[in-house]
Amino acid sequence: MRKTTRRALAAAVAGALVLTACGEAPEETPEATDQPDATEGDDEPAADGDTDTDTDTDTADETADAGDFRACMITDQGGVDDGSFNETAYNGLLRAEEELGVQVDYLESQSETDFQPNMQAFIQQDCSIIIPVGFLLEEVTMEAAEGNPDQRFAIVDVGNPDGVENVLGLTFNTSEAAFLAGYAAAAQTESGIVGTYGGLNIPTVTIFMDGFLAGVDHFNEENGEDVQVLGWDGSDGQFTNDFTSLDLGRSVTETLMDNGADIIMPVAGPVGGGSAAAIQDRGEGLLIWVDTDGYESTDFGDIMFTSVMKQMDVAVFDAIEAALNDEFEGGEYVGTLENDGVALAPFHDYEDQVPDGLHDELDQLRQQIIDGELETTP
Structure with a gap:
């Protein structure tokens, strides 16, 4: 739901969690x-x-x-x-x-x-x-x-x-599709606060977060709103330093939700499963998946708002x-969006719950991005 009043940003999110994945090197040449x-x-x-x-x-x-x-x-x-x-x-x-x-x-x-x-x-x-x-x-x-x-x-x-x-x-160029996801999240949020976090602070992760932030910013500019983004400010943010720990995904998500975020986009592979668990346990909030259509590839369809798809397959x-x-x-x-290498997934179960006119707005934004009229990074 669009918010017409400015909301004060909740207290700063806790510092980035750190856990370095480790493992022993194989002793023998692995077999395919x-x-x-x-x-x-x-x-x-x-x-x-x-x-x-x-x-x-x-x-x-x-x-x-x-x-x-x-x-x-x-x-x-x-x-x-x-x-x-x-x-x-x-x-x-x-x-x-x-x-x-x-x-x-x-x-x-x-x-x-x-x-x-x-x-x-x-x-x-x-x-x-x-x-x-x-x-x-x-x-x-x-x-x-x-x-x-x-x-x-x-x-x-x-x-x-x-x-x-x-x-x-x-x-x-996943920032293009993530821009659309950020815009949609800003239109859908009821708290006026959305969140994101990454696995590692590397370009292929932060490009999603950049696009998401830029999409929220554009929504605010076009609609006179002040939806806030937790977890990424364009240069620094929240990272688990891990692509496997569901516990870290849960912990970061609980922190984001404690600070008001009701839509979360994890960019951390299977760590996002911890985010889903946190949202499901609380019985509130929505998830945005990345890389693939999470509605189809995970068991979290009931809370899956949309996904930023990277057509690697x-x-x-x-x-x-x-x-x-x-x-x-x-x-x-x-x-890119133009060659269908990246895309925004359908809203699936939430198709009828998004704000009126959002589908048309996203179609227009997609074309503007393709035409080079919009920057998809902050």
Whole structure:
């Protein structure tokens, strides 16, 4: 509900919590994980689906080539079932297995000490393309690319400003979609206070928070309101320093809610599950998910207001398909609202509860962002 009176900001949120994820490095070179069929319940792998006996020679050759092609993924912390960042990228890998018939493998990273051995394992296994997932894998990936110029890499959330020929950077301007989420949250809040927090203070996290803050600010400017944002001021904010601890997510969210926030956007992967638990336990408040449509990927649909989607699955699939077809080129892909690389998810159960006219306003804002008429960072 839009607020027409200025609300005093609650007391400052507690200082950022600190917990550094840790883990022992594997003692042996890890083995790649064999994948089940991409579609649960299928008796045959996707590549061996119903085939017409009159399939032409070109199609048969393409299938044979696909069967020899191996797409290998290295996850960031959180695992392929995190309901957010890693899982979204992993879904692109599974889609390639199902639709292209390629072999797929993955190695999960429990901590940063796993990055190097996981990379070395896949280098030794002669993968057709290696897909590291996450900003934290940049150094390991670029070193591997330099030492193995014939190996193709497509790294999620890392650019390629130097134009390394065997690296495709898959980046996303998530501030654009987060701007829309911030505007919508400002329109929907009943307390006049919304909140956000991150896992780590790194660019691929703060870009969401920047967009969210800018969207709230724009709502205030356009409507003469004073909705407040807790957890991020454009340069400093609340971080758990962790992408796995549900307890930290709960603790930060409870602090934000104690200070008046009734809509929370965690940018911390599975840590957001702790936010959901806090909101559900209190029986009030709404959640904004990131990376994927949280209404579809989590069990928190009853409190899911919307999501800031980063279409990593599509980008990963496209990179694999290009490599399979010998069309892979190093460089940089940037997902935007214009090319559907980022998007705001539907309001789902809250479609009929948002303020009148909000859908039209968001459509107009989306076009203004595409046209370059609005800045999506504060």
